[in-house]
Amino acid sequence: MNVYVIRDNLDRVKIGITNNPKQRFATIKNATGITIIDSYISPNTTKARIIEKYLLDTKYRKIRQNGEWLAGNKIDSVFTEATKIINDWTK
Numbered sequence: 415m416n417v418y419v420i421r422d423n424l425d426r427v428k429i430g431i432t433n434n435p436k437q438r439f440a441t442i443k444n445a446t447g448i449t450i451i452d453s454y455i456s457p458n459t460t461k462a463r464i465i466e467k468y469l470l471d472t473k474y475r476k477i478r479q480n481g482e483w484l485a486g487n488k489i490d491s492v493f494t495e496a497t498k499i500i501n502d503w504t505k
Contacts, residue, residue, distance in 0.1 A: 415462035423449040
C-alpha cells in the first residue's frame with residue numbers, strides 16, 4: 415500500500431493511502447472537481463496505515479478539516495514536511 419499526499423488548487427492538502435495511486439487521484443479529481451497542483455506517492459509499504467494515522471490524528475490534528483483534508487496558514491510547508499516524514503518512515 416502507498417501513502418499519498420496531494421496539494422490542490424484550493425490550498426489544501428490531502429493525505430491518504432491506496433493500492434492504486436493513479437486510479438485514486440482520478441477518483442478524487444472526478445468527485446471533487448479540484449485540480450491537483452502537486453503530489454507525492456510513497457514506495458509500497460506495510461506501514462502505510464500507521465503513517466497515515468500518525469499524520470492525520472497526531473501531527474496535523476489541529477488543521478484537519480474534513481476527512482483526510484488539511485487546511486491552514488502554512489499548507490505549503492505541510493506538504494513538504496509530510497512527504498519528508500513519509501520518506502523517513504519508509505526507508
